[in-house]
Amino acid sequence: MSWLSRNETLVAGVILAFCVVGAALDPNFLSIPTLMDLLRAGIVLGILAVGVLVVLISGGIDVSTTSLAIVALYVTTLLVQGLAPEMGWPAAFLVAVAVGAALGAVNGVFIAGLGLPTLIVTLGTLSLFRGFLLTFVGDDLISNLPRGLRDFSRAMMIRGENADGSFYSLPWAFAFLVGVVALTWALLYRTMLGRQVFAIGGSMESARRIGIPVRRVQFLVFVYVGALGGLAGIIHAALARVANPQDLLLNQQLSVLAAVVLGGARLEGGTGTLTGTLLGVALIVLVSNSLIVLGIPNTFQSIAIGLLILLGTGLPAWQARRTQRRAA
């Protein structure tokens, strides 16, 4: 496949075009504060998307990640508040990752253990996780976060002041997105486990025949995605400075999937890149944030994202089919 017909190139082109239009409409659009806003908005979405990418590569799909993230963030906040309110943020993050991994293991047991389809299981747990939280754990908003999380939300990587006197900043949380990308890259491309994830996505039957422990790998994939979900959840709570069991993050599930699919990951499994996924996240964030800045009505967001998905995934598929037909 030539680089021209790759999703990455297409998405990068759309991002560039978007920036040009943005700059033409609003002279302040191409500025450091805009960039910082976008990076900040991409942290949680990015971490969740990287997790979903791994599931897609393994040949499955996960629609439960935002629900899992909300449960992890709320349970973690309650635990820290109740047991060790003075706990530092690193310990709190570990708790969130552990809660996320445990919930991911629930998905894993149904999918790898019982051999159920990933869409059905995660559709079930999407509702189950959150319902369980609201029914048995609590539905009160906690706006007074433990100290560790408050400290974390104030730690800035970059801080500056504009000519007009307004401030901009990028929280340290961004480093977590960078770390997650680096770790996932190493796992996928430098370990045999990662190669096995690709192999299973390519052909599960072939993987079985060659002796890959398919169920074990699938289970680990969902535990990993759960851990990333827990991390994304606690970062989301810290940055929003509130632990809300009814958090609107839940509505972001489709955006997460859209970003991964826009980035070129195939739903049939076996293919997908981190670069593509990050570009997909960038585009989604750009569309949802900038349209507001540029004064374009909110409802246009849905139209824009919908069109992007149809064009972004339809065009390469159509091109691939054309070249295939020419070869036949």
Add this chain to the structure above:
Amino acid sequence: MADDAPLVEMTGVTKTYAGITALDDVDFLIRPGEAVCLAGENGSGKSTLIKLLAGVEWPDRGVIALDGLAQAAMTPTTAAAAGIAVIFQDFSLFPNLSVAENIAFGAELAEGARFYRGRRVREIAKRTLERVGVLMDLSAPVETLPVAHKQLVAIGRALASNARLIVMDEPTTALTEREVRALLGIIRRLKADGVAVIFVSHKLAEVLEVSERVVVLRNGRVVAEGPASGFDARSLTRHMTGRDLAETGPAPLLAGAPVLLKVEGLSKAGAFHGVDFTLRGGEVLGISGLLGSGRTALAKALFGLVTPEAGRVVLDGRDVPLGDPLRAAEAGIGYVPEDRLTEGLFLTQSILRNVAVGRVASHARGPFLDLGGLAAEARDWLARLRVKAPDAEAPVRSLSGGNQQRVVLARWLARAPRVLVLNGPSVGVDVGSKAEIHAIIADLAAQGLGVIVISDDLPELLATCHRILVMVEGRIVEDIAGAEATEEGLARRLAS
């Protein structure tokens, strides 16, 4: 004489499944560097024997010895460790991964590597392909390769895992004549290297020349065994089916048979050019050519699946609309596709529905459908074509290859076509069913139908066709009377 010690020796092996004896007291032996043909029809026990070799199943009685040591039990892992590799018909590759990674995956897995070592993987792949004697782009994704190269990658993968015995299931079905030649060269190389090979196939004539021995299974028993030089296509068929299925060529064409179909100047850029031919009622016309010669595109063009840029197709003096399958069917042309599994059948639907689907419009009673009449007609055709099915309501998937082909034929015949185009009518069916399909073709022609058989299976063309057209690079270069054609002559012209 260490070299002559058997690699695998099975003695008195018996295996039953739910009361059905799949293998009955079978002895089987193979030595290093030896190639053995394992022949047999579907249900003869071939697959069971492979499963025992691969460690997937364990016999009820009998002894399996590897390198002279009787085994207490075998699992896929111990079989692989002993150097036994099975290459299934679908090759079991990873389409999304590179050639190099596909070749080295099993070896790296067996070593228990935790980290992916790209350089080492390429090194293994390069060395293995050198051993096979082929050059290939190591970083190309396997899904972009032609079938013949995928097979080489599968062979490479077996070798990279130190295979000493490679079992190949139907290795030649998807290959053209030229690719089969190339494969045989590679097999000779491997044998010289001490690798043993078992061919499991319906189409054995092609691999006889590189094999030392032939073992024929029928109903779970070894019915014939001996040096390959003692077998030919005909004796193999006789042993496999237990009857003599000598194919004598078609019955002579009636002298005054009228011209039924006339094709004039049919052209499509990049596929075929200026194709002219006629087909008479009751005639069986063969069209042969290598893959890429345009034979499939031409077949599809007759039925409107490919739109030609110039030329006409005339049936009974009336122009057949081009590029429209529905109207081609109405005009009286029927087409049975090459890949009956993916192109022609609704695999999960019932046999009856698969036959009846083409006749729905003819059984309409106003806005309603005469289901009874539809089913009765379908059942009649199933009976006339002798489809062996326990239940017409069973899904088509449950039938054997030959019977699936009959279901497709039944569907077309139910529409009463004048001309029937059969693309690769017996690809992937066993010898017995093949002979029966040839008999059906002869029957159809005797009823006055014009039949076009598209195939690169030369014996099949010789057995069924009155005339054979040879296509090279999109043009018809030869028009031979079936009675005058020989296999060698045809093969030479095809490759010209």
